Amino acid sequence: MKHLSLVFLLLPIVVCAQKTYQTLQVPGRSAFCSIDTAGRSVLPSGRYVTPVGRTLRITNDPFGMALSPDGKKAVTLHDGVLTVMNLDGTPTTTRIPDYAGTIKSPVNGATFLGVAFAPDNKTVYLSNGDKGRVIVYDIDRLQTIDSIALDGNGYTDSFTSDLLLNGNELLVLDRANFRLVRIDLSTKQITASIPTGRQPFGLAVSPDRTLAFVANVGLYEYPKVPGVTPTNKDTMMLQFPAYGAHTKESREGVEIDGRKIPGLGDPLADEAMSVWVVDLKTGKVVSKLKTGVQIGGMIEEAEVVGGSSPNSVVVGSRYAYVSNATNDNISIIDYKTRKLAGTIPLKLDRNDGSPKLDRYRGLMPFGLALSREGKTLYVALLAFNAVAVVDIPTRKVRGLIPTGWGPTRVALSPDQETLYVTSARGYGAGPNGGRTFVKPSQGTYIGDIQLGTFQDIPVPDAAQLAAYTRQVLGNTYQTVAVADNGRNPLPPLPKVRQSPIKHIVYITKENRTYDEVFGQLKTGRGDSTLARFGLGVTIRNRIATDRGNSGRTTDRPVDTVAITKADIMPNHSRIAQQFAFSDNFYCDSDASIHGHHWMMGTIPNEWVEANAASAGRFDAFSKAPGRRFPKASGAIDPEDYNEIGGLWEALERSKVSFYNFGQVNEYAGNYEEQYDTTFGAAHPVAFPMPAAAFRHTSRNFAGYNTNIPDQFRMDQFEREFTAKWLPTKGKPPKETLPQLITVMLPNDHGAGPRADDGYPYLHSYMADNDLATGRILHFLSRTPYWKNMLVIITEDDPQGGVDHIDAHRSVLMLAGPYVRRGYVSHTHANFGSILKVIYNVLNVPYVNQYDLTASLLQDFFTDKPDLRHYDVVLPDGRVFDPQTAMKPYNKTFDWRKIQKGPEMDDRADQRAEHYRQQADN
Known part of the structure; x- marks a missing residue:
């Protein structure tokens, strides 16, 4: 017994103090995406939607809605489509046009926000958006009555935004020319053009019809780069953004290569993100009001970088109410005094002791409706999947009503007993391919298969509203107790302890779904019939004619086999199986315009969403200043910034080092050619980069541009990484490796075949991207930093493919010594989950409600590091030849050098350097 006691005394005693942390996580963290219109649908975010009342599925993205005066009809406006609802x-x-093509569209593919009913309950006025016209349409006869152009009297390139009927005239916003247009309906003539602020978006009138209120969402008027013309743009465009936003340089301008690039001016100018009040008797602007929180202010020790984004206005007997999307609040205007009269904060916390939502943003108030007596305001919360019911006398949120995904508009019936609500994405997308999938009439593209919703909801009493409120909050998050013994490399919250992971490399790619890349993996929930970019793939060429037995050419396309048994993306399969991947990860985004916001921690606001759902012609050389409008598909514009920013700003506030290779490079009007290799794109207009990103972005890495091989990007990455952060020739690194590195590898977006450049098939772009993805992991795993590194690999959006679970399901792989080997995670994950990994590991406070409530991906990690590196493999040479792809740049694809890994000091080098220095002494 004495000997046994001695043995116990000699053993090391390890005591792991276990703590329990209260976290917020989405309720669907154990579920796959699904649609249940009779119950509970699971969204890509892991949140639920359970729209109440009677719910109709309609075309996606209804951003305009109007009720007929008698309350018996409603019209919703979508992207090139209108829906007429009989509510009696x-x-x-x-649907107009219908899927069968028997009903002709009156709008010719162009719409925006505005729709209004005439008193006859059958004539509607429709925004013709990019066409710069107002369409007059009879919904009973389904016929166009008239079309009224906004151009003329010196104005060109008009863009019709919101509109409304005001007695015998029509008031129309022209967002391209920054004006309010008055149209006499008896003559169909424009009687006045009244200047507004930038990008006028929302419109309302006072009950006595004497005042018009215009909500302007534009922040800057963006100047053309001096010297750029339509014929020299390939040589004169900016090769990199001129400045970061809201800086001295962006206000005053800078000189680049001998050219003075104009500044953008003051972001607090009257024209920027404001509400203008117009006296309709005199036709004069009588007030310019800055609603919401202003740029440069401070919110809980964080600087405000996003404008308030005022977007919708409703008017009562004395007060007007404005939704400020970025600030999650409502501004009150006393229009008798023409001054701001206060703010209604949209606070939701239940004071039950759980972590709070209200210190974070994430509601995005958009459409508004005001009760007749002026005491209740209904607010569509675009990012919260609910309508807030606000008690105006107390300025408090009385409760929440469940809606579909992304509510846009809300209206009250004439008898005030029914609410009507439209939602952009309804129940979500659902599957858009697979063995048992049946193609619906609207098609299979993610933006088509994902239908919107229209709800009619009896106005709830207090008891029903309380139940609805519990339902909304339960759909959004749960309080989850996480026991933590300090071992998991992913802490449950930021700033509770240090992780052994010191460096994160965040790799983002383009447009792929799970099934088309990973559908063959046996350990994941896939459909191998959809794995067109997997292993052993048959590649087919489609030709447009078939001569058949008759020898005559027909229009029937024919598939011919080009290659069999091709391995398209072998590195993806190897990385997934050697490290860890998710079969339950979803992009929150439908397309790049959303995806590049979500990836970088920015919730798309109403401006982003409305523009994504509408065609809009950008023209750098137009006389209309609003035609140089921001609509970045791969960047983030100043109009889009959230209140305290996103990932970049959060890192900089916390003094966490970071560096960016290629993100946020694709602004409106980009010029993307094969030799735009310094940034991937050139710009004819001076759009700024987010200031934090501007300060930490490579000036020699090609971002999005599928004309440039991903192999070229990898050469750029390896060169700069080696020069900055690896020891060479006996000397230590020039700089310390940042804690976060972001890298864009975009070529799995795909493009048209370019056989002469090494891309004979669509699959060739995937193979290029696969090789680059393998190369970066091969390289990183051979650096000294690997022992404390995490690599995250994902896609910005899933729009290029199909999936048998959900059209949003996409690729997520994690790699590194602290990642479990050979593991597949079934935890529901989205971009919020990825950002939560980054914030928790690097001890950065959360930025918004999506970070706060995302699922916690602790199952990916192990506390027993495995330092084995990754070995890259070549894809099928018949599909992609990297040497041919590099030929235009006179570069050699050096496979042996790639296999060798990074050029670092070895013992022989250091020995030689030691004796050389001794000899010199």
Whole structure:
């Protein structure tokens, strides 16, 4: 017994103090995406939607809605489509144009926000968006009555935004020319053009019809780069953004290569993100009001970088109410005094002791409706999947009503007993391919298969509203107790302890779904019939004619086999199986315009969403200043910034080092050619980069541009990484490796075949991207930093493919010594989950409600590091030849050098350097 006691005394005693932390996580963290219109649908975010009342599925993205004066009909406006709803009795819908093509579209593919009913309950006025016209349409006869152009009297390139009927005239916003247009309906003539602020978006009138209120969402008027013309743009465009936003340089301008690039001016100018009040009797602007929180202010020790984004206005007997999307609040305007009269904060916390939502943003108030007596305001919360019911006398949120995904508009019936609500994405997308999938009439592209919703909801009493409120909050998050013994490399919250992971490399790619890359993996929930970019793939060429037995050419396309048994993306399969991947990860985004916001921690606001759902012609050389409008598909514009920013700003506030290779490079009007290799794109207009990113972005890495091989990007990455952060020739690194590195590898977006450049098939772009992805992991795993590194690999959006679970399901792989080997995670994950990994590991406070409530991906990690590196493999040479792809740049694809890994000091080098220095002494 004495000997046994001695043995116990000699053993090391390890005591792991276990703590329990309260976290917020989405309720669907154990579920796959699904649609259940009779119950609970699971969204890509892991949140649920359970729209109440009677719910109709309609075309996606209804950003405009109007009720007929008699309350018996409603019209919603979508991207090139309108839906007419008969609300008298059992609701019915008519889509115009219909899928069969029997009903002609009156808008010719162009719409925006505005729709209004005439007193006859059948004539509607429709925004013709990019066409710069107002369409007059009879919804009973389904015929166009008239079309009224906004151009003329010196104005060109008009863009029709919101509109409304004001007695015998029509008030129309022209966002391209920054004006309010008055149209006499008896003559169909424009009687006045009244200047507004930038990018006028929302419009309302006072009950006595004497005042018009214009909500302007534009922040800057963006100047053309001096010297750029339509014929010299390939040589004169900016090769990199001129400045970061809201800086001295962006205000005053800079000189670049002998050219003075104009500044953008003051972001607090009257024209920027404001509400203008117009006296309709005199036709004069009588007030310019800055609503919401202003840029440069401080919110809980964080600097405000996003403008308030005022977007919608409703007017009562004395007060007007403005939704400020970025600030999650409502501004009150006393229009008798023409001054701001206060703010209604949209606070939701239940004071039950759980972590708070209200210190974070994430509601995005958009559409508004005001009760007739002026005491209740209904607010569509675009990012919260609910309508807030606000008690105006107390300025408090009385409760929440469940809606579909992304509510846009809300209206009250004439009898004030029914609410009507539209939602952009309804129940979500669902599957868009697979063995048992049946193609619906609207098609399979993610933006088509994902239908919107129209709800009619009896106005709830207090008891029903309380139940609805519990339902909304339960759909959004749960309080989850996480026991933590200090071992998992992913802490449960930021700033509770240090992780052994010191460096994160965040690699983002383009447009792929899970099934088309990983559908063959046996350990994941995939459909191998959709794995067109997997292993052993048959590549087919489609030709447009078939001569058949008759020898005559027909229009029937024919597939011919080009290659069999091709391995398209072998590195993806190897990385997934050697390290860890998710079969339950979803992009929150439908397309790049959303994806590049979500990836970088920025919730797309109403400006982003409305522009994504509408065609809009950008023209750097137009006389209309609003035609140089920001609509970045791969960047983040100043109009889009969240209140305290996103990932970049959060890192900089916390003094966490970071460096960016290629993100946020694709602004409106980009010029993307094969030799735009310094940034991947050139710009004819001076759009700024987010200031934090501007300060930490490579000036020699090609971002999005599929004309440039991903192999070229990898050469750029390896060169700069080696020069900055690896020891060479006996000397230590020039700089310390940042804690976060972001890298864009975009070529799995795909493009048209370019056989002469090494891309004979669509699959060639995937193979290029696969090789680059393998190369970066091969390289990183051979650096000294690997022992404390995490690599995250994902896609910005899933729009290029199909999936048998959900059209949003996409690729997520994690690699590194602290990642479990050979593991597949079934935890529901989205971009918020990825950002939560970054914030928790690097001890950075969360930025918004999506970070706060995302699922916690601790199952990916192990506390027993495995330092084995990754060995890259070549894809099928018949599909992609990297040497041919590099030929235009006179570069050699050096496979042996790539296999060798980074050029670092070895013992022989250091010995030689030691004796050389001794000899010199």
